[in-house]
Amino acid sequence: MNDPMPMPDWNHIRAFLTTVEQGSLSAAARTLGLTQPTLSRQVAALEADLGVLLFERIGRSLSLTGAGQELLVSVRAMGQAAHGLSLAASGQSQSVDGLVRIAAMDVIATYVLPDVFKRLQKLAPKLQIEIVASNSISDLMRREADIAIRHVAPTQPELISHQCPDFSAHLYAATSYLDRYGRPTDFADVRDARFIGFANAGDLLPELTARGLPVTSDNFGWQTSSAAIAWQLVREGLGIGLMGKMIADRTPDVEMVLPTFTPIPAPIWLTTHRELHTSRRIRLVFDVLVEMLG
Incomplete structure (x- = not known):
């Protein structure tokens, strides 16, 4: 009987998953607080442990191999389990308190964050949350927020980030x-x-x-700088609009229009300070956001 393959090192698995999520070794290294050579060695060690090639280099970019695609399904499940373990550990104590400021686009603040807060209320009832609802990018370095939900990845090395599934925008209209x-x-x-x-x-x-x-500017009878207002206009039956499926699925009396329309991708990044590693309250909120936005 063949001996079972030893369990790969979790750090090597995390290095692989973060590289996939961030899209490059350099971005993954920044996220994990490692040097790029260290991260590369961890990914190479995982490939050696498994005896497969996980990435192919195409110019300066990385592309998952077939083996990498197959492994990714299991690794993502492990990552979700790890987040769940972290949340469970945080939830063992009800003493997590203090203020956490979350900056988010107004439509996410309106339609997504309330469910996040219900989860946080159960885990840490003494926690205080302040929402900075804005479609501009809040400056985390100036402490305008502790955690930001953005469409772009941060470039400052003092910040760390997690890429969530894309907020793909489809066409919707009210049933009316x-x-x-x-x-x-x-x-x-x-x-x-x-x-x-x-x-x-x-x-x-x-x-x-x-x-x-086949549309022109004449088709746009209503315009607004607020995604939340635009979505409310859709709900009121005033026309066709774009919205992420995550939010549309929560909205009654709204239907997808032209399902064959290719959705417009909108990346979602959670970004915070490196203080995440030392602040229990920021860590708890960040982990719950990862869980709920994922």
């Missing part, structure tokens, strides 16, 4: 709107439809037309 104007079956059907623009329609138009929608 579709009952009045009909349900589009192909892209040509939205030529005269009313659209709701978030920020500047001129920024959104290239994304829509590149995906085959």
